[in-house]
Amino acid sequence: MVLGRTIHLYGASRLEFLSDIAWVRHEACHVMQYQQYGMIGFLTRYLYQSARWGYYHNPLEVAARKAEADPGILEGIEII
Secondary structure, three states: OOOOOOOOOOOOOHHHHOOOOOHHHHHHHHHHHHHHHHHHHHHHHHHHHHHHHHHHOHHHHHHHHHHHOOOHHOHHHHOO
């Protein structure tokens, strides 16, 4: 789960997360969405779109799944 610029893990270790490049790209996309919309804007959109179209068809999730195959999504991202 992403809150702002931080990716919070549940049920997985940092190493497990970082070894799954598609997952890292997916969550990095959500970080970028937070930057684009701001915290309130992102959360409002995410909740509304999930309620309207469901999790799988939520446009923010669709974009994040698409980002899983985009090697450029991690450019300029610092992983600490």
